[in-house]
Amino acid sequence: MNAIQGLRVGLGMDSHRIASGGPLILGGIKLDADMHLVGHSDADVLLHAITDAVLSAAGLPDIGQIFPNTSDENKGRDSGEMLAQAMDLVRENGWSILNLDCVVQMERPKLSPYKGLLKQRIAELLRIDISQVSVKGKTGEGVGEIGRSELAAATCVVLLYK
Ligand SMILES: [Zn+2]
Numbered sequence: 001m002n003a004i005q006g007l008r009v010g011l012g013m014d015s016h017r018i019a020s021g022g023p024l025i026l027g028g029i030k031l032d033a034d035m036h037l038v039g040h041s042d043a044d045v046l047l048h049a050i051t052d053a054v055l056s057a058a059g060l061p062d063i064g065q066i067f068p069n070t071s072d073e074n075k076g077r078d079s080g081e082m083l084a085q086a087m088d089l090v091r092e093n094g095w096s097i098l099n100l101d102c103v104v105q106m107e108r109p110k111l112s113p114y115k116g117l118l119k120q121r122i123a124e125l126l127r128i129d130i131s132q133v134s135v136k137g138k139t140g141e142g143v144g145e146i147g148r149s150e151l152a153a154a155t156c157v158v159l160l161y162k
Contacts, residue, residue, distance in 0.1 A: 006162040010057025027118040040069035044079035049154035111137030
């Protein structure tokens with residue numbers, strides 16, 4: 001297999017509704033904020049986007065197929081555990097991560113103070129080096145569902161190699 005055939009890109013996107021009252025679980029860590037994300041699992045929008053990106057790049061079924069939100073087993077589930085399990089599947093299929101790049105869209109809190117922690121936790125869950133992980137935060141400029149803090153969204157692009 002040549003170098004080009006041994007590379008796969010994957011894209012993952014997710015969004016969750018925001019409700020009042022903390023803590024905010026994002027990227028596998030607890031952020032100091034008086035809001036939380038609403039979902040069947042722990043609603044970790046960033047880890048869900050990453051999970052879908054790695055699964056998709058490896059040509060595997062998506063997060064909803066592997067961890068259905070109709071299953072009681074996945075209710076309130078730790079998304080870090082789902083991501084680690086998805087990454088095991090990706091590895092079993094012979095793929096490794098070259099790098100991943102993520103964008104979180106939330107009006108608040110500011111993500112800059114948490115960037116190091118977020119990258120570290122994601123790297124741990126994926127068993128890669130922190131230098132392979134990038135996380136950026138973007139606000140909604142006060143406009144739309146994101147700007148009104150009604151919604152949080154995340155996008156992740158990942159590059160795998162064999
Ligand atoms: Zn989600």
